[in-house]
Amino acid sequence: MAAAPLGLLNLEESPLWGSRTVDCFQQLEHIGEGTYGQVYMAREIKTGEIVALKRIRMENEREGFPITAIREIKLLKKLHHENVLKLKEIVTSPGREKDEQGHPDGNKYRGGIYMVFDYMDHDLAGLSDRPGLRFSIPQVKCYMKQLLTGLHYCHVNQVLHRDIKGANLLINNEGILKLADFGLARSFSSDHNGNLTNRVITLWYRPPELLLGATKYGPDVDMWSVGCIFAELLYGKPILNGNNEPEQLRKIFELCGSPDENNWPGVSKIPWYNNFKPAKPLERRVREVFRTFDRHALDLVDRMLTLDPSKRISAKDALDAEYFWNDPLPCDPKSLPKYESSHDFQTKKKRQQQRKNEEQAKRQKLQHPQQHARLPPIQHSGRAHPQHWHGPNHPTNNSQPTVPAGPSHHQYGRPHGLPGGPNRYPSSGNPNGGYNPNHGGQVGGYSSAPYPPQGRGQPYGSGVPTTGPRGATSGYGVGPPNYSQSSQYGGAAGGRGPNPMGVNRNQQYGWPQ
Numbered sequence: 474m475a476a477a478p479l480g481l482l483n484l485e486e487s488p489l490w491g492s493r494t495v496d497c498f499q500q501l502e503h504i505g506e507g508t509y510g511q512v513y514m515a516r517e518i519k520t521g522e523i524v525a526l527k528r529i530r531m532e533n534e535r536e537g538f539p540i541t542a543i544r545e546i547k548l549l550k551k552l553h554h555e556n557v558l559k560l561k562e563i564v565t566s567p568g569r570e571k572d573e574q575g576h577p578d579g580n581k582y583r584g585g586i587y588m589v590f591d592y593m594d595h596d597l598a599g600l601s602d603r604p605g606l607r608f609s610i611p612q613v614k615c616y617m618k619q620l621l622t623g624l625h626y627c628h629v630n631q632v633l634h635r636d637i638k639g640a641n642l643l644i645n646n647e648g649i650l651k652l653a654d655f656g657l658a659r660s661f662s663s664d665h666n667g668n669l670t671n672r673v674i675t676l677w678y679r680p681p682e683l684l685l686g687a688t689k690y691g692p693d694v695d696m697w698s699v700g701c702i703f704a705e706l707l708y709g710k711p712i713l714n715g716n717n718e719p720e721q722l723r724k725i726f727e728l729c730g731s732p733d734e735n736n737w738p739g740v741s742k743i744p745w746y747n748n749f750k751p752a753k754p755l756e757r758r759v760r761e762v763f764r765t766f767d768r769h770a771l772d773l774v775d776r777m778l779t780l781d782p783s784k785r786i787s788a789k790d791a792l793d794a795e796y797f798w799n800d801p802l803p804c805d806p807k808s809l810p811k812y813e814s815s816h817d818f819q820t821k822k823k824r825q826q827q828r829k830n831e832e833q834a835k836r837q838k839l840q841h842p843q844q845h846a847r848l849p850p851i852q853h854s855g856r857a858h859p860q861h862w863h864g865p866n867h868p869t870n871n872s873q874p875t876v877p878a879g880p881s882h883h884q885y886g887r888p889h890g891l892p893g894g895p896n897r898y899p900s901s902g903n904p905n906g907g908y909n910p911n912h913g914g915q916v917g918g919y920s921s922a923p924y925p926p927q928g929r930g931q932p933y934g935s936g937v938p939t940t941g942p943r944g945a946t947s948g949y950g951v952g953p954p955n956y957s958q959s960s961q962y963g964g965a966a967g968g969r970g971p972n973p974m975g976v977n978r979n980q981q982y983g984w985p986q
């Protein structure tokens with residue numbers, strides 16, 4: 474990853490920033506794991522305030538502070554809006570002064586740098602992935618309106634987000650949605666003539682112009698991602714879930730029709746157009762595929778998922794769209810239900826644990842077929858083991874699958890590439906590299922030529938999902954709300970629900986260095 478000289482961080486600009494250490498906070502729970510760092514829920518010891526700490530990954534940094542973190546800090550310092558996540562301060566942890574061999578460690582920041590943010594109870598990916606959860610139409614309008622308001626503010630301030638996806642839209646139990654993760658964001662100006670990288674935005678939310686190799690672009694790239702999220706909220710599952718860039722383009726063209734000089738003047742000049750243009754013309758099918766959406770929703774999705782970026786609707790115009798001004802109106806954020814906290818990372822982790830339990834139970838069943846409840850267990854050794862016999866009113870130990878305790882808070886591995894099962898969102902990392910010829914490349918006349926192996930991380934790249942197609946097992950399209958309004962999340966406990974990971978929040982851990 475590109476790194477910047479230490480001085481560039483310029484923590485001195487905000488005198489208090491960087492002057493406190495992470496020991497001012499008590500670590501409560503691991504809530505997120507991204508390409509660039511781990512995220513923890515923590516309590517400020519002095520005030521009791523709950524915050525989120527994002528530890529900036531330094532493991533791969535030999536030469537200084539990662540440029541992505543510098544960008545994120547710089548941009549967040551200038552953005553102040555209710556719908557943009559607030560960076561409160563930067564704290565440090567001292568870390569080792571010597572390496573394992575006892576040599577002085579030249580990196581001043583080796584110990585750890587943490588960004589302190591307002592704590593948000595959910596991210597949209599984690600929240601909408603809750604089994605059985607259905608957002609109501611006023612609720613979808615409320616979230617979309619906030620997303621567009623935050624994004625409009627960024628665009629007016631000449632910031633492109635470049636990684637809009639559910640996991641980066643944070644929501645608190647006051648119903649407020651905030652844009653987060655500005656690690657790939659950058660400033661732009663309308664007269665800017667330089668080239669920008671096209672290896673940004675997680676694959677499923679990446680617009681066709683970037684996939685075709687455009688290096689001059691503007692806020693329209695974010696609006697494509699918004700269109701994908703909007704349609705996903707109404708449709709109940711991701712709408713364009715390609716496994717690699719060629720497949721992603723194919724899916725876009727199958728939905729939005731093939732691009733040509735009539736519907737997108739200038740498209741033939743984009744570098745990889747000839748490699749990827751469909752062999753035979755495809756019709757636009759947006760209105761057919763999403764025919765169940767109401768008229769105004771369909772109009773808006775249609776204008777967001779417009780192939781030609783210059784004709785794509787802007788955030789400002791989207792906010793003026795009929796959709797937001799017709800009944801049912803967007804609900805008041807305060808009226809939104811309060812849910813038990815859910816983050817994409819934890820949802821995936823829970824699901825992984827559940828799958829493990831199921832597999833283990835299955836294995837145990839095969840190894841030890843179910844006993845008749847009234848009979849003692851089969852005696853393998855020929856001798857009875859008294860500790861296995863609990864009498865007729867107690868289940869035997871062997872007939873019960875061993876269910877491991879909930880995920881240990883000491884094991885925070887990222888659930889990469891979970892075997893089978895639904896895994897709704899692509900991770901933004903790309904450990905598998907780029908185009909995989911076994912996954913639909915060359916299909917329909919596309920070639921993989923322009924795509925070298927890549928990873929989003931270093932510092933830019935694609936967010937190719939690590940898993941295959943998702944099941945829609947936890948369908949969460951719009952419907953009558955069936956969420957729990959359990960009072961336990963609204964009241965005295967500061968609006969936070971019980972710990973879904975079974976972690977004791979009072980337990981203090983050492984901060985990672």
Ligand SMILES: Nc1ncnc2c1ncn2[C@@H]1O[C@H](COP(=O)(O)OP(=O)(O)OP(=O)(O)O)[C@@H](O)[C@H]1O
Nearest residue numbers: 505507508509510512525590592593596640654816
């Ligand atoms: N302020 C916060 N409050 C609560 N949870 C948060 C907060 N910030 C981040 N998270 C959780 O941590 C996850 C990862 O955070 P973030 O996207 O900032 O990290 P990243 O390393 O930049 O990730 P990515 O791989 O997407 O670039 C988020 O999806 C969210 O679930």
